[in-house]
Amino acid sequence: MTHVRWLSETLGPRPAGSQQEEEAARHIAGLLADAGLQVDIVEFPILTPRANGATLTVEGVKDRSFSTAALLNPGAGPVTGPLVDAGSGTGGELSDGSLEGVVALVPKGEVSLITAALNANRRGALGLVVYNDAQGPLADPLPGLLPIPVVGLSKSDGEHLSRLLAGGAVTVTLGDSSQASVSRNVVASTGGGGDAVIVLGAHYDTTPESPGANDNATGMAILLTLARELAQRDDLPVELRFIAFGAEEVGLFGSIHYVNALSERERGRVIAMLNFDSTGSGNLQVAGDPLLLRRIAAAAAEEQGLSVSTAREIPGTTGDHVIFENAGAPVALFFADDLSRIHTPNDMTAFIQPRHLGETVLVALAVIASLTP
Numbered sequence: 001m002t003h004v005r006w007l008s009e010t011l012g013p014r015p016a017g018s019q020q021e022e023e024a025a026r027h028i029a030g031l032l033a034d035a036g037l038q039v040d041i042v043e044f045p046i047l048t049p050r051a052n053g054a055t056l057t058v059e060g061v062k063d064r065s066f067s068t069a070a071l072l073n074p075g076a077g078p079v080t081g082p083l084v085d086a087g088s089g090t091g092g093e094l095s096d097g098s099l100e101g102v103v104a105l106v107p108k109g110e111v112s113l114i115t116a117a118l119n120a121n122r123r124g125a126l127g128l129v130v131y132n133d134a135q136g137p138l139a140d141p142l143p144g145l146l147p148i149p150v151v152g153l154s155k156s157d158g159e160h161l162s163r164l165l166a167g168g169a170v171t172v173t174l175g176d177s178s179q180a181s182v183s184r185n186v187v188a189s190t191g192g193g194g195d196a197v198i199v200l201g202a203h204y205d206t207t208p209e210s211p212g213a214n215d216n217a218t219g220m221a222i223l224l225t226l227a228r229e230l231a232q233r234d235d236l237p238v239e240l241r242f243i244a245f246g247a248e249e250v251g252l253f254g255s256i257h258y259v260n261a262l263s264e265r266e267r268g269r270v271i272a273m274l275n276f277d278s279t280g281s282g283n284l285q286v287a288g289d290p291l292l293l294r295r296i297a298a299a300a301a302e303e304q305g306l307s308v309s310t311a312r313e314i315p316g317t318t319g320d321h322v323i324f325e326n327a328g329a330p331v332a333l334f335f336a337d338d339l340s341r342i343h344t345p346n347d348m349t350a351f352i353q354p355r356h357l358g359e360t361v362l363v364a365l366a367v368i369a370s371l372t373p
């Protein structure tokens with residue numbers, strides 16, 4: 001709990017690109033070095049949404065302001081085009097036909113925002129406007145560096161646009177909301193004899209208002225504890241790589257940068273990626289690759305006498321493991337199912353169950369042992 005307290009109480013919110021985020025990176029690097037590991041701090045450029053979010057303006061409409069959510073715009077500059085209702089139901093189910101040269105409007109639906117954005121891009125859309133299908137603003141972050149600008153709207157703003165569309169042609173401009181800054185991954189490794197690599201990861205940044213005790217000082221504390229436990233194990237037939245990811249909350253920039261920098265061969269070396277994110281409240285769970293999950297459950301039961309509840313998929317959430325999964329690595333996400341306080345000022349140490357941290361460390365150690373016979 002020392003690490004959780006330091007990150008969430010001493011340091012507090014550490015949003016991507018901030019001085020606090022940088023301070024967290026240096027602190028984490030120091031602890032990994034103290035454990036006896038070779039540590040690299042790897043900087044990368046990021047785009048963060050400005051506080052007032054992206055901009056959406058409707059031609060000929062001056063007195064209506066749209067409260068846009070802080071969805072990432074890829075920095076491609078403003079785009080202007082006719083708005084087209086591109087389907088209903090789910091954001092991914094864009095209606096058939098080309099969206100060449102238009103800005104697509106869709107309700108959020110079941111499909112992830114990234115999928116909706118990729119679908120719209122494939123059909124030639126200039127940009128995408130996604131509106132919430134529940135009350136309140138739409139604030140889910142998107143993975144960075146999307147091919148087209150994406151702007152999120154509240155349900156009422158989205159419905160307002162739909163009504164305007166029903167009344168005749170509407171031309172919209174999506175403005176660039178992003179701001180360039182720098183974030184960092186902290187990478188440490190045990191070396192190790194064999195060709196295989198196990199990546200152990202956790203992000204250390206937070207959303208702007210949140211002290212991030214659960215999301216994700218808990219995951220960071222687990223990673224640091226594992227690093228201390230395993231730092232000297234250069235006798236293992238695999239390399240253990242500990243990665244503290246920056247800029248997760250604004251679009252998985254850290255994991256994207258890390259994976260993009262790996263060659264095809266280097267990607268193929270990763271036999272497992274274990275991600276620790278928000279493990280402090282509710283019931284502990286592991287989700288991800290079915291084979292890896294089975295192995296995790298078996299290893300935990302056999303070596304530590306622990307039972308692990310596994311979920312195939314976690315609805316509505318994303319994380320750095322997704323990027324490794326897309327690159328072909330078997331991944332597992334360790335989390336706990338009460339995510340009600342994350343991304344709020346209430347994500348505080350008081351709501352963390354310390355037992356979860358120790359238990360997750362034990363399960364992770366058992367899995368690593370089973371992967372390194």
Ligand SMILES: [Zn+2]
Nearest residue numbers: 215216277278
């Ligand atoms: Zn998180």
